[in-house]
Amino acid sequence: MKIYTVHCSCNRIELSLYGEPKARVICHCIDCRELLDGPFYPVTVWTDHTASITRGKMKKYFCTNCGEVLFNTNSVDWQAVPQWLIAKSYDNQLPLELTAVAHIFYEQRIIDVSDNLPKHLRGFSSPLFEG
Ligand SMILES: [Zn+2]
Numbered sequence: 001m002k003i004y005t006v007h008c009s010c011n012r013i014e015l016s017l018y019g020e021p022k023a024r025v026i027c028h029c030i031d032c033r034e035l036l037d038g039p040f041y042p043v044t045v046w047t048d049h050t051a052s053i054t055r056g057k058m059k060k061y062f063c064t065n066c067g068e069v070l071f072n073t074n075s076v077d078w079q080a081v082p083q084w085l086i087a088k089s090y091d092n093q094l095p096l097e098l099t100a101v102a103h104i105f106y107e108q109r110i111i112d113v114s115d116n117l118p119k120h121l122r123g124f125s126s127p128l129f130e131g
C-alpha cells in the first residue's frame with residue numbers, strides 16, 4: 001500500500017496517509033474558506049483509518065509549535081488534508097495521483113477558476129456549473 005508521509009513547517013508533527021484518499025477536490029464552501037482563510041480549499045480527504053498522526057502532539061489539528069494546519073475534519077469525521085501540506089513534503093510537487101478531480105460547492109465561490117475540472121454547484125451528486 002502506498003504511504004504518504006507529510007509534516008508541518010517545523011517538522012514536529014508527522015502525518016501518515018495510507019492508500020488512496022476518499023476524495024480529491026477543490027472546495028469553495030464558506031466553511032472551508034473561513035477555516036483556511038483562503039478563496040478555496042484544494043484538499044485530499046481521508047477516512048479515520050487512512051490518516052494518522054505518527055509523531056508529535058496535536059491540538060485542534062494545528063501544530064502547537066509552528067501553528068500550521070495539518071488537517072481538519074468534516075461532519076462525518078473524515079480528515080481533510082490540504083494539498084499544499086502534502087506537496088511541501090514532496091519537493092513542492094503534489095503527487096499526480098493526489099491532484100484534485102473536481103471542484104465542489106462552486107456556487108459558493110468568491111472567485112472563478114478557469115481549469116478543465118468539473119465544477120459541481122454543491123456536493124459530488126449536485127448539478128454541474130454551466131459557465
Ligand atoms: Zn468545503
Ligand SMILES: [Zn+2]
Pocket residue numbers: 008009010011012013063064065066067068
Ligand atoms: Zn510544526
